[in-house]
Amino acid sequence: MPPTGWISLTTDYGLTDGFVAACHGVIARLAPEVRVLDVTHQVPPADVRRGAAVLAQTVPYLPAAVHVAVVDPGVGTDRRGVALDTPGGLLVGPDNGLLLDAATALGGITAAVELTNPAWLAPLVSRTFHGRDVFAPVAARLARGGRLADAGPAVPAEHLVRLPDPVVRRTGDGFTAEVLTVDHFGNVQLAAPAGLLAGLPGSVRVAGHVAAHGATFGDTPAGGLVVYADSAGLVAVAVNGGRAVDLLAAGPGELLTVTADR
Numbered sequence: 485m486p487p488t489g490w491i492s493l494t495t496d497y498g499l500t501d502g503f504v505a506a507c508h509g510v511i512a513r514l515a516p517e518v519r520v521l522d523v524t525h526q527v528p529p530a531d532v533r534r535g536a537a538v539l540a541q542t543v544p545y546l547p548a549a550v551h552v553a554v555v556d557p558g559v560g561t562d563r564r565g566v567a568l569d570t571p572g573g574l575l576v577g578p579d580n581g582l583l584l585d586a587a588t589a590l591g592g593i594t595a596a597v598e599l600t601n602p603a604w605l606a607p608l609v610s611r612t613f614h615g616r617d618v619f620a621p622v623a624a625r626l627a628r629g630g631r632l633a634d635a636g637p638a639v640p641a642e643h644l645v646r647l648p649d650p651v652v653r654r655t656g657d658g659f660t661a662e663v664l665t666v667d668h669f670g671n672v673q674l675a676a677p678a679g680l681l682a683g684l685p686g687s688v689r690v691a692g693h694v695a696a697h698g699a700t701f702g703d704t705p706a707g708g709l710v711v712y713a714d715s716a717g718l719v720a721v722a723v724n725g726g727r728a729v730d731l732l733a734a735g736p737g738e739l740l741t742v743t744a745d746r
Contacts, residue, residue: 604625690732
């Protein structure tokens, strides 16, 4: 892949420590001409599913880049570090399912390698900080035009670790779906595609609560619940001026049922 000039960073590192700055510093030392976009560093700690969703829903709107993602509870174990090539960019991170939805969003995996070439890594690799010592230096070299094949041996795409498919199933007059993410505003995003809302009436029930079936937050009065198609093309639930997650008391991985209000 030709030099991209961009690297994006998505992690669960938070902003109270120096972890993010250390990754920026490694990139700046190796590729000072490369620009870095911080997607977020506030993924809940070790929440691989949330990190995968944020990454996949963001990368289509970024410039062609090397996208580094680190939500890595298995750091220092025998889990692999990998880099994936896609038609829309490169992805670098742990082989724990974090990268695969983003790879699909960027056109699908065309090549994958395990990150084993010591010349591409830090001279001393910490067992607990692969973001700094493995993923950042690899990303910097790729962003400058380094060959993916030089980072390590090929890995068949079908051998990469995948997250379990989230639960989505139709019911007689609606559907049940797993909560995929909860955003900063308390809006609850389901794993259900927005097309499942087709045919539902203007009033529905979510986990027993009456909600408007609308297009935006203002389609229900202040404090009211609304079910809508969000900007990622998924079903989401919000409270106009409030937090749906508090009303529904449902977090990631839990199931919510949406049905017609009969």
